[in-house]
Amino acid sequence: xxxxxxxxxxxxxxxxxxxxxxxxxxxxxxxxxxxxxxxxxxxxxxxxxxxxxxxxxxxxxxxxxxxxxxxxxxxxxxxxxxxxxxxxxxxxxxxxxxxxxxxxxxxxxxxxxxxxxxxxxxxxxxxxxxxxxxxxxxxxxxxxxxxxxxxxxxxxxxxxxxxxxxxxxxxxxxxxxxxxxxxxxxxxxxxxxxxxxxxxxxxxxxxxxxxxxxxxxxxxxxxxxxxxxxxxxxxxxxxxxxxxxxxxxxxxxxxxxxxxxxxxxxxxxxxxxxxxxxxxxxxxxxxxxxxxxx
Amino acid sequence: xxxxxxxxxxxxxxxxxxxxxxxxxxxxxxxxxxxxxxxxxxxxxxxxxxxxxxxxxxxxxxxxxxxxxxxxxxxxxxxxxxxxxxxxxxxxxxxxxxxxxxxxxxxxxxxxxxxxxxxxxxxxxxxxxxxxxxxxxxxxxxxxxxxxxxxxxxxxxxxxxxxxxxxxxxxxxxxxxxxxxxxxxxxxxxxxxxxxxxxxxxxxxxxxxxxxxxxxxxxx
Numbered sequence: 001x002x003x004x005x006x007x008x009x010x011x012x013x014x015x016x017x018x019x020x021x022x023x024x025x026x027x028x029x030x031x032x033x034x035x036x037x038x039x040x041x042x043x044x045x046x047x048x049x050x051x052x053x054x055x056x057x058x059x060x061x062x063x064x065x066x067x068x069x070x071x072x073x074x075x076x077x078x079x080x081x082x083x084x085x086x087x088x089x090x091x092x093x094x095x096x097x098x099x100x101x102x103x104x105x106x107x108x109x110x111x112x113x114x115x116x117x118x119x120x121x122x123x124x125x126x127x128x129x130x131x132x133x134x135x136x137x138x139x140x141x142x143x144x145x146x147x148x149x150x151x152x153x154x155x156x157x158x159x160x161x162x163x164x165x166x167x168x169x170x171x172x173x174x175x176x177x178x179x180x181x182x183x184x185x186x187x188x189x190x191x192x193x194x195x196x197x198x199x200x201x202x203x204x205x206x207x208x209x210x211x212x213x214x215x216x217x218x219x220x221x222x223x224x225x226x227x228x229x230x231x232x233x234x235x236x237x238x239x240x241x242x243x244x245x246x247x248x249x250x251x252x253x254x255x256x257x258x259x260x261x262x263x264x265x266x267x268x269x270x271x272x273x274x275x276x277x278x279x280x281x282x283x284x285x286x287x288x289x290x291x292x293x294x
Numbered sequence: 295x296x297x298x299x300x301x302x303x304x305x306x307x308x309x310x311x312x313x314x315x316x317x318x319x320x321x322x323x324x325x326x327x328x329x330x331x332x333x334x335x336x337x338x339x340x341x342x343x344x345x346x347x348x349x350x351x352x353x354x355x356x357x358x359x360x361x362x363x364x365x366x367x368x369x370x371x372x373x374x375x376x377x378x379x380x381x382x383x384x385x386x387x388x389x390x391x392x393x394x395x396x397x398x399x400x401x402x403x404x405x406x407x408x409x410x411x412x413x414x415x416x417x418x419x420x421x422x423x424x425x426x427x428x429x430x431x432x433x434x435x436x437x438x439x440x441x442x443x444x445x446x447x448x449x450x451x452x453x454x455x456x457x458x459x460x461x462x463x464x465x466x467x468x469x470x471x472x473x474x475x476x477x478x479x480x481x482x483x484x485x486x487x488x489x490x491x492x493x494x495x496x497x498x499x500x501x502x503x504x505x506x507x508x509x510x511x512x513x514x
Contacts, residue, residue, distance in 0.1 A: 003295070027300050032490050041301060048307045064351075103310030106353065106373050113303045113421045114313040121304075143304050150303035155295045159303070160314055160420025162344040162398040168420075176303075213348025215311035266398060268347040287350060 001026055005152050005193050005247040012189035019179070019189050020144035023151070042140050048110045049099070049122035056098025060105045064286045067216040068105065070224075071098035088127050089231050096123025096227035100220040112143075113150045113159040116166075116215045117173035119223035121146050124177040124230050125184075134184060145183045146176035149196050156248070157255035161208035162267040164258025166222060171203030171254065174226035174233075181234035197243035197250045199233040204250075205257055207265035209272025212283035218273055297423065298440075306422045308367040314399050315345065315352030318418030320372060323361020325426060326403045328510045329444065330412045334405035336385040337362060343398035345418075346390040355388055358401060367422060402428075432474045432483045440469050441491050441511070445484040448505040449475045456503045457484060464496050481507070 002008040002022065012019050027038050057075050061068035074094035077083065083090055096119035103109045103118055112121040125142050128134075134142070150159065153172045158164035178195035182188075187195075203226070211217040243250065264271030273279050283289070297303065308317040327333070339358055341349050349355050353372075359379050360372035371378065379386060391402075399418040404411065415428035426434055429444065447453045454473060461468060467489045475482035492511060501509045 001295075023300050030298050038300075042304065045301075045304055045307060106310050108307065108368060108370070109310055110305055110307045111313040111317065111422055112305075115308060115310050115316065115422075116312055118310075118313075144300060147300035147304040151297055151300060154297040154303060154421065158420060160399070160418075162314060163420060210348070210351070213351030215352065263343075263398070267344045268398075269351070270347065 001029070002152070004156060005149065005196065005251070008148055008152065009189045009193050018141065018145070018183055019148050019192055020141035020183065023144040023148035039140060042143050043136070045110045046140055046143060048108060049112075050126070052099045052102045052107065052109045053095045053122055053126050055107060056102045057094060060101050060107065062101070062104040062216055063106065064212070064214055064216065066104070066211070066214060066282065066286075067220045068101050070220065071095070071101055088131050089228055091130070092124045092127035092227040092231050093224040094123075095126045096120050096223040097220055099123060100223045104214070104216045104220065112146065113154060113172055113176070114161070114169050116161060116219045117169040117223060117226065119220075120170060120173035120226040120230060121177045121180070123223065123227040124181055127227075127231075128181060128184065132184060138184060142180045142184050145180040145192065149176045149179045149192070153251055153254075157251050158258055164255065165206060165261050165266055166208040167203045167206040167254055168258055169208070170219075170222045170226040171200055171206055173223075174203055174230040175200040177227065177230035178233040178237070181230060182237050185234065185238055187238050191237045193247045194242050195234045195237035197245065197247035198236055198241070199229050200247075200250045200254060201243065201245065202229055202233070204254055207261065207272050208267040209265055209274045210267065210269055211274050211279040212286050213269035213274070214286070217279075217282070296419065297421075302421060302423055306367045308422060309370060309372045312352040313422040314418040314420050315348065315354045316357045316372075317367040317422035318399065318424050319345075319354045319357035319401065320361040320365065320367050321422065321424045322401055322403065322414075322416030322418065322426075323358040324364060324366070325361075325416065325424070325510070326405055326412060326414045327362045327364050329414065329429065329446075329508065330405055331508060332407070333382070334362060334384065335407035336405065337379075338387045338389065338404040340389045340391045340402040342391045342393060342395040342400040342402075345399050345401055349388070358403065359386065362403075362405065429483065431476060434485055435472060440487040440489060442485065442487045443492060443497065444510045445486065445500065445506060446508040447482055447484060448507065449479050449482040450505045453482075453503070453505045454484060457486070457500055457506070460496065460500050460503065461486070461488065466490060466492060466496065
């Protein structure tokens with residue numbers, strides 16, 4: 001059983017196999033389920049993700065009216081062809097947004113690792129699908145690789161916004177996606193870890209400050225940028241760029257930053273964007289509370 | 295290791311918008327329902343920390359009630375759970391508490407009917423995963439690392455040995471076990487963590503033993 005990223009990479013490298021394979025084998029050992037059962041369970045999660053992306057890029061609207069429709073706007077913008085960054089990157093942004101817009105509308109999603117950060121992993125996967133043409137099996141493997149890195153973060157730091165801020169949610173999701181992108185693109189286990197480290201380093205300190213306590217503002221757009229961050233970090237790792245701080249130490253830093261974050265910035269809607277004049281106005285409007293009572 | 299399965303990370307499949315505040319809350323409600331064994335007539339829920347501050351926005355209240363109506367995290371009926379419960383005549387009360395708890399996402403669920411009541415404290419630790427820290431005044435120290443069952447029983451000789459025998463006969467190894475009681479000879483609680491998942495058949499077999507009142511699986 002691996003306890004940290006170093007052990008995970010060492011296991012995969014010494015046995016000349018992929019991170020996803022190590023995760024599957026560990027799951028068999030821990031749960032006693034067969035490989036076929038485990039793959040079928042993950043395939044079901046993949047299907048839920050696919051349906052959420054499809055629903056989101058058709059356009060949804062949340063009950064509060066705060067979010068919805070941005071995935072559509074981005075798809076239309078991509079079609080016009082005059083974008084500045086890149087098509088795959090923007091497609092990932094659109095699909096990450098799509099998933100979170102469905103989540104905000106109380107639709108069905110698969111938490112990866114949480115619901116508030118559910119857009120990043122599927123967003124990047126379904127964007128690179130058009131470029132890399134993965135088999136269904138490779139797409140399922142993508143989720144196992146993401147899961148392996150998320151597993152380390154969850155056990156050694158946190159994946160809860162209430163405990164560790166948004167860095168623990170979208171930050172973790174982006175790191176997981178970056179690592180899985182590298183494996184899918186043919187990178188080494190070591191490069192997966194570099195991609196995770198590079199991504200997470202750039203998410204450190206991100207606070208959880210949802211307006212009105214809703215998983216909408218700024219969560220949906222943070223998923224967009226988490227996906228973009230993951231794509232760029234994956235390319236950096238594949239280019240051979242390394243993180244000066246080892247991945248496990250970055251995760252540890254994230255944990256300690258989360259511990260020292262004030263409660264107002266950990267999913268209580270008491271600080272940050274939630275406490276801005278506009279944030280407060282939106283909250284008052286949605287819940288019908290006079291501003292003076294807040 | 296708090297998380298042991300890849301499906302704690304990639305999953306659960308759930309109704310949005312928050313894994314800890316919606317899916318986790320639904321699971322806390324469902325454990326309470328499962329331990330109570332029937333639909334309650336009234337529900338009092340105290341919310342602490344982030345739960346107290348943001349429950350309306352996250353649908354924590356509807357999710358807890360959804361769980362109490364025995365809905366799973368991906369059941370679309372969760373969205374309408376409060377309306378459904380009220381239509382059934384269940385009395386609901388939510389209390390926003392100021393007290394600071396060990397974990398920011400804590401809920402105290404007290405449910406009951408004319409035959410009895412149940413009180414449970416649950417925490418939602420992230421990604422939809424929960425831990426139960428208190429049941430009817432019994433403090434639980436469940437690590438959440440392993441599959442676990444709760445056995446409510448009469449405090450009589452042999453009750454513990456009988457449960458251990460059933461587990462042994464199915465080759466289930468006990469990793470950690472605690473027994474607590476409030477008063478000698480009255481109701482007691484066994485908390486048993488095992489190494490492998492336990493099927494419903496084993497739970498049913500334990501429940502049929504003398505002096506065993508209720509068996510519930512709380513961690514998969």
